[in-house]
Amino acid sequence: MASLDLLSSGFDAVRQGQYRANTAxxxxxxxxxxxGPAAAGAIPLQPATGQPAASTRVDSNxxxxxxxxxxELQxxxxxxxxxxxxxxxxxxVLGTLIDIRA
Structure with a gap:
């Protein structure tokens, strides 16, 4: 069904945007x-909570x-x-199709 392909495309675009935002x-x-040597490959921490700020490893080189x-963030x-x-x-589109069929 075309509307399901459209939903899938929308979810893929959102997923790609989230990945791009995380990387940026x-x-x-x-x-x-x-x-420094200790910072190489480290994951930055949020100052307030001490939790990892991202799941992407940091390449400090x-x-x-x-x-x-x-x-990239924009x-x-x-x-x-x-x-x-x-x-x-x-x-x-899906709502309109359901209304027409009902």
């Missing part, structure tokens, strides 16, 4: 992380480009918004 956030967090990371936001719009449209 880990890069941004890495910019403020201390550089690469330089961080904050501009690219912020652009693109992730747009991916999630587009996926949500697709899901809303699929919901409306």
């Amino acid at each position: 956030a880990a890069e941004i967090a890495r910019a403020g992380a201390p550089v 690469r330089p961080v480009n904050l501009t690219n990371s912020l652009v 693109q992730a936001s747009r991916d999630v918004e587009a996926g949500a719009a697709i899901i809303d449209t699929a919901d409306e």
